[in-house]
Amino acid sequence: MKKTAHIISHSHWDREWYLPFEKHRYYFIKLMNNLIDEFEQEGNQFQSFHLDGQTVLLEDYFAVHPENREKVKQLIEEKKLTIGPWYVLQDAFLTSSEANVRNLLIGMNDAKAYGHVSKIGYFPDTFGIYGQAPQLLKQAGIETAAFGRGVKPTGFNNTVSDTPNFESPFSEMIWKSPDGSSVLGILFANWYSNGNEIPVDEEEARVFWNHKLQDAEKYASTNQLLFMNGCDHQPLQKTIPEAIETASALYSDYTFKHSSFDEYTDALKKVLPEKLQVIEGELRNQRTDGWSTLVNTASARIYLKQWNNRCQTLLEKIAEPLAAFGYLANGTYPREYIRFMWKSLLKNHPHDSICGCSVDEVHREMVTRFERVSQMGEVFVQEQAAELALTVDTSKTPDGGIPFVVMNTTGWNKNEVVTKLVDLEKVYFSQMHFEEIPAYLRDKEMPAYKLVDDQGQTVEFQLVSPTVEFGYDLPDDKFRQPFFAKRATLSFYAEEIPSFGYKTYYLVPEGHSLVQQQIKAPVNDLEMENEFVHLLFHEDGTYDVTDKKTGKAFHRLGIYEDTGDVGNEYMFKEAKGYSAITTKGIPAEFTLVERSALRTVLEFKHTLSIPVSADEQLDVERHKLIWHKEREAGRANEMTAISLRTVVTLEKGMKGPAFKLFINNQATDHRLRVLFPTGLQTETHQADSIFEIVTRPNTPEKEWENSSFCHHQQRFVSLSDDKMGVTVATDGLHEYEILQKDGTIAVTVLRSVAELGDWGYFPTPEAQCLGLQTAEWQVLLHQKDVLASKAYVDAYQYKVPLLAIQTSIHEGKLPGTHQFVNWETNGLVWSSMRVAEEQDDVIVRWFNPAGQKEMLKAAIHDDARSYKSSILEEKTTDSKNLYEVEGHEIITLGFHHKR
Numbered sequence: 001m002k003k004t005a006h007i008i009s010h011s012h013w014d015r016e017w018y019l020p021f022e023k024h025r026y027y028f029i030k031l032m033n034n035l036i037d038e039f040e041q042e043g044n045q046f047q048s049f050h051l052d053g054q055t056v057l058l059e060d061y062f063a064v065h066p067e068n069r070e071k072v073k074q075l076i077e078e079k080k081l082t083i084g085p086w087y088v089l090q091d092a093f094l095t096s097s098e099a100n101v102r103n104l105l106i107g108m109n110d111a112k113a114y115g116h117v118s119k120i121g122y123f124p125d126t127f128g129i130y131g132q133a134p135q136l137l138k139q140a141g142i143e144t145a146a147f148g149r150g151v152k153p154t155g156f157n158n159t160v161s162d163t164p165n166f167e168s169p170f171s172e173m174i175w176k177s178p179d180g181s182s183v184l185g186i187l188f189a190n191w192y193s194n195g196n197e198i199p200v201d202e203e204e205a206r207v208f209w210n211h212k213l214q215d216a217e218k219y220a221s222t223n224q225l226l227f228m229n230g231c232d233h234q235p236l237q238k239t240i241p242e243a244i245e246t247a248s249a250l251y252s253d254y255t256f257k258h259s260s261f262d263e264y265t266d267a268l269k270k271v272l273p274e275k276l277q278v279i280e281g282e283l284r285n286q287r288t289d290g291w292s293t294l295v296n297t298a299s300a301r302i303y304l305k306q307w308n309n310r311c312q313t314l315l316e317k318i319a320e321p322l323a324a325f326g327y328l329a330n331g332t333y334p335r336e337y338i339r340f341m342w343k344s345l346l347k348n349h350p351h352d353s354i355c356g357c358s359v360d361e362v363h364r365e366m367v368t369r370f371e372r373v374s375q376m377g378e379v380f381v382q383e384q385a386a387e388l389a390l391t392v393d394t395s396k397t398p399d400g401g402i403p404f405v406v407m408n409t410t411g412w413n414k415n416e417v418v419t420k421l422v423d424l425e426k427v428y429f430s431q432m433h434f435e436e437i438p439a440y441l442r443d444k445e446m447p448a449y450k451l452v453d454d455q456g457q458t459v460e461f462q463l464v465s466p467t468v469e470f471g472y473d474l475p476d477d478k479f480r481q482p483f484f485a486k487r488a489t490l491s492f493y494a495e496e497i498p499s500f501g502y503k504t505y506y507l508v509p510e511g512h513s514l515v516q517q518q519i520k521a522p523v524n525d526l527e528m529e530n531e532f533v534h535l536l537f538h539e540d541g542t543y544d545v546t547d548k549k550t551g552k553a554f555h556r557l558g559i560y561e562d563t564g565d566v567g568n569e570y571m572f573k574e575a576k577g578y579s580a581i582t583t584k585g586i587p588a589e590f591t592l593v594e595r596s597a598l599r600t601v602l603e604f605k606h607t608l609s610i611p612v613s614a615d616e617q618l619d620v621e622r623h624k625l626i627w628h629k630e631r632e633a634g635r636a637n638e639m640t641a642i643s644l645r646t647v648v649t650l651e652k653g654m655k656g657p658a659f660k661l662f663i664n665n666q667a668t669d670h671r672l673r674v675l676f677p678t679g680l681q682t683e684t685h686q687a688d689s690i691f692e693i694v695t696r697p698n699t700p701e702k703e704w705e706n707s708s709f710c711h712h713q714q715r716f717v718s719l720s721d722d723k724m725g726v727t728v729a730t731d732g733l734h735e736y737e738i739l740q741k742d743g744t745i746a747v748t749v750l751r752s753v754a755e756l757g758d759w760g761y762f763p764t765p766e767a768q769c770l771g772l773q774t775a776e777w778q779v780l781l782h783q784k785d786v787l788a789s790k791a792y793v794d795a796y797q798y799k800v801p802l803l804a805i806q807t808s809i810h811e812g813k814l815p816g817t818h819q820f821v822n823w824e825t826n827g828l829v830w831s832s833m834r835v836a837e838e839q840d841d842v843i844v845r846w847f848n849p850a851g852q853k854e855m856l857k858a859a860i861h862d863d864a865r866s867y868k869s870s871i872l873e874e875k876t877t878d879s880k881n882l883y884e885v886e887g888h889e890i891i892t893l894g895f896h897h898k899r
Contacts, residue, residue, distance in 0.1 A: 010229065012231060058072065195227025197237060302749070314381070321833040357758075562581045672751075696711060825857070
């Protein structure tokens with residue numbers, strides 16, 4: 001049977017990588033202008049161009065050439081220029097579940113507006129792909145995925161190697177999610193540049209095609225062969241029509257076609273064999289030697305991951321649900337501003353950006369973008385919360401009382417210590433000369449207070465003596481209003497704040513003077529305790545933590561470990577011949593910061609002496625482009641001190657202690673981890689991933705040679721046996737390793753390297769992360785595993801705080817306590833709540849982390865009905881109230897809101 005060579009012209013366009021964004025954009029504009037000129041030439045045979053699966057590139061282009069918008073739109077409508085389905089080509093593991101959905105939703109909506117969407121899940125260079133990707137794609141109406149990594153050894157500089165244990169004998173396979181959803185998977189078995197720069201000259205073409213046809217046929221399961229005519233930042237090959245003419249004359253047994261993915265996949269599906277290899281779950285290059293998986297991008301420039309986690313949490317777990325509350329309360333939803341915030345954040349999600357594997361200029365600009373998203377999100381949340389509080393009836397506030405509303409934007413009830421800065425009294429500049437106000441407020445004696453909830457129940461609290469501070473209001477109907485306020489920090493335990501809801505509290509005068517609380521004191525007793533756990537600290541800062549319900553204790557957790565790192569932004573390589581340096585046995589200096597009925601805060605400091613850098617051999621190896629696997633460099637003889645300051649907090653209601661580490665990093669070329677030697681002996685562990693709590697082996701496949709076996713996580717990693725487990729929830733710490741010898745969970749908190757590390761020598765001194773760095777995590781004990789115990793609820797709620805909003809005394813249509821969405825289920829994980837992009841329905845999403853079916857009942861009104869939706873917010877079932885959720889299913893419900 002005659003074979004068809006499908007030649008797809010493209011350019012894989014990293015918006016920023018070895019050059020900063022604006023320099024890459026300059027070359028992209030040249031590419032686009034050349035492409036438009038080529039399509040417009042009369043009689044031109046250039047058929048199509050694949051624009052790398054991401055619509056953001058059009059925004060980048062139109063910012064400079066808005067006059068070409070209609071020309072480009074026409075090319076897209078004519079299917080000459082193919083765009084979508086993504087907004088950006090994101091890293092899959094380092095961006096959240098909802099960020100992956102928003103990326104697809106925004107990209108597909110943008111592409112539809114231009115006239116045509118490429119229905120292919122395009123992951124050309126993604127550094128591993130999450131196991132639920134087929135389910136997401138299927139829900140979006142996408143039946144095919146194309147990817148370069150995950151099932152075959154792929155290295156730096158676009159090198160692909162063979163292995164006898166390649167996970168599929170073909171470049172075509174069935175890729176299946178844990179829920180059973182499957183798509184046709186197309187592996188770029190010879191990379192996405194296997195048809196690059198095709199010769200026009202006959203003799204050159206003969207040499208080229210003799211080699212390329214053989215390589216493609218080696219992996220193809222059909223007579224449809226794929227050749228990707230392009231590579232990273234590849235200029236346009238205008239001579240493709242002539243090159244195809246030359247190839248056609250040379251090889252009469254082949255049809256050479258300037259093709260598109262739509263044409264290629266249509267032809268491919270007609271001739272696929274009945275049985276293809278089934279690849280299940282995550283694509284993480286596990287059947288390789290382990291030296292080119294790029295997994296350690298999870299720990300390159302950790303500060304970026306921390307920024308990203310906080311911004312994602314701000315948008316998807318706070319801003320969007322809060323705005324949905326506002327929509328249900330007053331009928332307005334600022335979807336355009338929310339979309340703008342998401343697009344601003346998604347521009348930091350491309351794989352060479354969020355992975356931290358670009359030049360320093362790129363990551364400086366990323367921090368600026370994160371700051372912008374943070375600024376937008378914070379003012380948005382502040383305003384939305386204040387507007388929502390105005391719909392709550394506070395007219396029954398006790399005399400002299402100060403009302404405030406505590407809002408829970410998560411899908412689970414919360415019990416949490418709330419700390420809120422309260423304005424006890426304000427005096428505006430319009431009421432008194434501003435120079436007189438501070439003294440007036442300072443001298444005015446304040447009463448003591450009591451705290452009550454909206455049912456009149458007294459609540460235990462703490463109020464730190466007030467200070468006088470400047471502030472201002474920005475009213476909607478008048479000029480800014482400056483004031484001075486007498487402010488105090490209020491802390492109290494907020495119980496049973498309903499999911500998707502709020503509860504109102506009142507700070508009420510009682511008539512006695514306010515006494516300042518003393519919070520600092522020396523300590524000899526190194527213990528912390530609440531109703532759930534007990535901690536005993538040892539002299540070196542390690543601690544024993546005991547679960548009070550079972551009496552089970554885990555001993556000597558929290559060791560810090562430092563090793564040399566002679567790798568790069570992509571991969572860790574331990575310095576040769578040096579043992580790890582740890583804090584084990586090194587005395588720490590302890591200070592008790594606070595001990596009260598609500599919380600205990602303990603601080604301890606280490607000074608760790610480590611080599612100042614790698615030895616001189618590393619610089620030689622970098623300049624010679626020695627692959628990290630082959631490096632022989634060790635650590636320097638000169639030593640330096642790095643200070644480690646750890647702040648431990650255990651509050652009432654917390655299931656486990658929370659830690660914040662401050663690192664004054666004065667060394668280079670090293671990695672710092674925190675170790676949790678659990679003593680649990682298991683074959684597998686669990687980790688949070690994209691719409692999945694995935695089970696992974698503790699030991700690698702037989703092909704693995706790398707002594708390091710690190711993994712990605714989103715929010716937590718968990719190790720357990722049939723009795724007890726330890727879960728470590730983190731804030732932007734995405735890299736961990738399970739050390740099988742003693743059941744140790746090792747979480748990376750800092751990695752310092754100095755080069756990009758791919759196809760040339762690109763120094764990145766700022767990747768050393770010198771100066772003050774931080775890391776945060778929480779340790780949770782539980783019975784059995786993280787699923788059976790539902791410890792995942794606490795892990796997912798870590799770093800998603802309750803919102804406390806001081807408001808005025810006013811009438812409102814909402815009661816003092818309210819829940820906007822009522823839902824019942826035994827084991828689903830809540831993911832998001834928002835209002836749909838294209839209709840005024842409230843959209844709420846969950847996923848089933850377990851393999852067995854679960855039932856879900858949910859409503860926004862007593863008589864309201866919902867419908868099942870795809871991730872694209874398209875109705876897929878008739879309205880009803882009760883849903884059967886299959887194992888590992890991602891379920892999205894839409895709720896019609898009656899105003």
